[in-house]
Amino acid sequence: MNTTANTRIDDAVPAIVDWSGADADVRTELLRRPTQAVAAQTRAAVAAVLDDVRTRGDAALRELTARFDRVELADFEVGVDEFAAAEAAVPDDLREAMRNAAARIEAFHAAGVPKSYEVQTADGVDCARIVRPIPRVGLYVPAGTAPLPSTALMLGVPAKLAGCREVVLCTPPRPDGSADPAVLVAARLTGVHRVFKLGGAQAIAAMAFGTASVPACDKLFGPGNSFVTEAKQQVAQSGTVAIDMPAGPSEVLVIADADADAAFIAADLLSQAEHGPDSQVLLLADDDALLERVRVELSTQLTVLPRADIARQAMARSRLLRVDTLDVAFDISNRYAPEHLILALRSPRDWLAKVEVAGSVFLGDWTPEALGDYCSGTNHVLPTGGAARAWSGVSVASFQNMVSVQSASARGIRAIGPDAVTMARAEGLDAHANAVALRIAKAAA
């Protein structure tokens, strides 16, 4: 332990680094996520797992589950009896909280369901976009460090709103071979059709390629550790299946001013640090005294946190940064593109226009990030690792295909056909030109 003034500061708590005047590119470089070496190791391990499941199916799943989850399973699918046992095991207050959360998630997501639309683009030419559910989707619910039934709600509710025909869910088995009961109850609450006790890259491989017991899905969803996230990216590159986004180890970036509540900020930082040793939590503030108060609070709160060991490891990749102005803090945040952004500022809504990219934003002292994790109604499956620059959190649209439709009458082909013929000839594609010209001639007769 170090000593500052009268307070003992936990060794894991980062020192305050002064970034006043630091070059913007240098700052961005310093906030990089996992090193290339770690990523390369993970890539190779995941590629081997995917290959094994693709070639050997269920036999590979059994071996990989024994190796990584330390449990021998003959059958991965959750049956009627296990669902019934889960319903009996989950306490009423948790069931009630999950029902309430599901209702708010549904209310928020239902308001954003993309609608079909039709436009007449020329006389006799109608164009439409119709919305269709993706037929078979695969959801991943993490359960390595801790089972996350809230994730089953975040994925199951929009899948149900979209109307997907078959919703499959994988979650890692517990040491006794069962699935977490709360995950099963949450899955049932949202109408998930089939649940398999599979975790990690092998679960992703099973849902991407299909095996004798697990159906191949059209699109995969959900967060997970670096193995799960890498597996999703590799199966997406193989072109057999789509994915929602890279949703890896949790991150939060807090921008705070001098009057922010240090205890609240420390609690929010620790709430994401406890997700895993590879979480990253960042605080940017323009006030030395506030930063010091947060260090003290982090030390104090760590002493009573049950998952302090995990949070301490995450602290090693985390930073407390002094910036010149709040404008600089927003510039850094926009370059970093955090999964979660907390604005612990006075009049936080006035600052919202400065946010260019972030997965989800939390305004003011009374909006802890944990509310969004569970029950405000927004989705907690969010892009990480800088992916928020171009990817968005899960929504009903993530579970839908948009199909475009066009219809031309004889009047329509006369009206717009000549443009097509001219453009086709310019591209040297005479068969294209002919397909249109034939119809123009017949429509004119």
Ligand SMILES: NC(=O)c1ccc[n+]([C@@H]2O[C@H](COP(=O)([O-])OP(=O)(O)OC[C@H]3O[C@@H](n4cnc5c(N)ncnc54)[C@H](O)[C@@H]3O)[C@@H](O)[C@H]2O)c1
């Ligand atoms: N971005 C988001 O939206 C979001 C949401 C919730 C959680 N998360 C993140 O999800 C992650 C959950 O991770 P988790 O570990 O708790 O659960 P997990 O279910 O993602 O991973 C557990 C699985 O990883 C596999 N595994 C473990 N060690 C392995 C190894 N050495 N080699 C190969 N496979 C191995 C095992 O099969 C195990 O079943 C956390 O990092 C959390 O921060 C992100």
Ligand SMILES: N[C@H](CO)Cc1c[nH]c[nH+]1
């Ligand atoms: N904070 C996580 C997303 O990074 C979501 C979660 C689930 N349970 C608790 N938190």
Ligand SMILES: [Zn+2]
């Ligand atoms: Zn969380």
